[in-house]
Amino acid sequence: MQKYRDDERVKAYVDDINSMHKVVLETKNEASLLKMAENLKQNNIPYYLWTEQPENIPTCLATVPVVRSDLGDALKKCTLM
DSSP: OGGGTTSHHHHHHHHOGGGOOOOOEEOSSHHHHHHHHHHHHHTTOOEEEEEETTTTEEEEEEEOSOOHHHHTTTTTTOEEO
């Protein structure tokens, strides 16, 4: 969230500390993780993709706080953990 701290959605999220809500989703493999990143990019949803070093392997991504309906199909193939 630090990267997008000036985004209005991030500001609203951290201003209401008692209502912070997080969702953790799982994807099948690296290819599907990269596909999700591409879907988020196409939908103009800011995100950050973590890449483990020194292996250079993408392992996780996080979006700015978003309402589920704004995600569209960007993360539809994920499962809830």
